[in-house]
Amino acid sequence: MFRSYDGLCGIGELAERAGVSVKTVRFYSDSGLLPEASRSAGGHRRYGADSLERLRMIRSLRALDLSVPAVRRVLDEEDAGREGGALEDAVAGQLRALGTQLRALRWREAALRSVRECPPAERADRLRLIGAVTAPPSTAPLARFWRGWLPPRMPARAVSAFLEVAVPQPPEDPGPDQVLAFARLSAMVSRPCDGDGPTQPHAHKAAGARASAVLYAGLAEAYDLAGAEMRRGREPYPGEALDGFVDAYARARDTADTPVLRRTLARQLAADPRIDRYWELTAELVSPPGGRPEPTPGSAHDWLLAALEGQAGAGAGAALTE
Structure with missing residues (x-):
């Protein structure tokens, strides 16, 4: 009282x-x-x-x-x-905001360590490269890059599904090398492109929005299967993953999976433009420090292409000896 x-x-x-x-x-x-x-x-x-x-x-x-x-x-x-739920909503909102702040602090700490640990002569360039990335980092530039690379008029659901696979998410608690990899990735996709934009492989140019959606959905499944084989340490070989890979192209082209298609596809994919650097940096970003590189769509594609080329070459050799 x-x-x-x-x-x-x-x-x-x-x-x-x-x-x-x-x-x-x-x-x-x-x-x-x-x-x-x-x-x-x-x-x-x-x-x-x-x-x-x-x-x-x-x-x-x-x-x-x-x-x-x-x-x-x-x-x-x-x-x-x-x-x-006023109190519950307020606390949940604060937890989200705090999580964002903590991610930003962890990212800044790793960025500063990356600058400190590089040779003194490289620090100014390293600082400019890393300083161009927000904390916590945004993947919007990467998504814009792929939206320009994908075939036009693809269904929004198919585009979103592809972006989930192709756009790597920065780790919650990154190391200095991962911060550097993401900064280089952001710089790569933000550079002006020659011509009208990123060059898409000719083998991926399916006819129409539906065919494009079929192609990329099939490729995503094939990359998942190939990634599982890569984690087991398997060398490229003809199997379920390769069958799904070829089937995606066959269905998009409304044709059958035949030895002729496989040989043609192997030649086309081998000659198509590549963005290997993107996938190399992605692997650095998503793989645990010092651990086995985590498969990416790019490395899974290379694994499948190697399996396809090996099968196509073996098939062509057998045809010559018959």
């Missing part, structure tokens, strides 16, 4: 009991978070017995860095006797 005869207290006593300044109590009152019970004849604020507990609740919510509007929603819900 307060010391006064009427059970109310002034702003000074409330501030003293709560361990805050008078200015803080006045701010919360003016913000509508801490209602006054009445005013004295001289116009001074008077607070009821429940104000102390309410003030402590406000302080606890503010200590979680909740905004004044968020605190008001929580208190309004409590005043109404509802068990709503």
Whole structure:
């Protein structure tokens, strides 16, 4: 209870009991978070017995860095006797924001270590390269690169599925080498391209949006199968992964999977333009430091192409001896 005869207290006593300044109590009152019970004849604020507990609740919510509007929603819900989600939503929002801040700090720490650990003569260039990347890093430039590379008019769902495979996600707790790999990747896709944009392999130029969607969906499945074989340390060989790989091209071209198609496809894919550097940097980014390189769509494609070339070459040799 307060010391006064009427059970109310002034702003000074409330501030003293709560361990805050008078200015803080006045701010919360003016913000509508801490209602006054009445005013004295001289116009001074008077607070009821429940104000102390309410003030402590406000302080606890503010200590979680909740905004004044968020605190008001929580208190309004409590005043109404509802068990709503205002507090849960506010805490969840703060956790998301804190997670973003922590990722940014980890990224900055690894970036600074990358600059510190490189030879002194390279530090200025390293700093400019890494400094061009936001913290936490954004994958938007990589997505734009692939959107320009993909066939036009592909269904949005097919494009999104491809981007999930082709755009690597930066690690939550990166090492200096991974920060450098992502910075180089971002610089690579942000450079102006010759002509109208990134060059797409001729073998990928399917006719129409539906055929393109069929092709890339089939390739994604084949890359997954090949990636599993690569993790086991298997050398390229004809099997389920290669069959799915060729079948994706066959269905997109509305033709059958034949030895002739496989030999033609092997020649076309071997002669097509490549973006090996993109996949090399992607592997550096997604692989654990010092561990086995994690398969990427690019390395899976190379594994499948090697299997296809080996099979096509063996088939051509057998045909010559018949």
